[in-house]
Amino acid sequence: MKKIISVLFISGTLLLPVSNFVLADSVTDKAKTMQMKMQKINLNTASLDELATLPGIGEKKAAAIIEYREKYGKFTSLEQLAEVKGIGKKMLEKLQEHISI
Structure with a gap:
């Protein structure tokens, strides 16, 4: 059980920076879409x-x-x-x- 928790913790720690990049891209895409909607x-x-x-x-x-x-x-x-x-x-x-x- 401790091994599983340790593996999950390490996996989550390693994936966290990747998820931040994905979230940042998503926010950037949404901002661009909103800007295009506002501009005629x-x-x-x-x-x-x-x-x-x-x-x-x-x-x-x-x-x-x-x-x-x-x-x-x-x-x-x-x-x-x-x-x-x-x-x-x-x-x-x-x-x-x-x-x-």
Whole structure:
């Protein structure tokens, strides 16, 4: 019984520093996610990867936004985003708080 307790104690001691790194990474990832949520994405300057972080927007819709932007020029209103294929009024309502022009 003492051997088992000793082994568990030593194992826990050895794993503790590793778990701290995992926790630190988790906290860092959460902080980055929160920061991205707080910042609005500019439709006229955002990259494909940035657009793909928006709720409901994957790579295909992000590419469609960029294609629209290249074809018709910069967005002049947020409502104009509804003209992009695959983005309707409901999607636009979800995105309003996350985007800017």
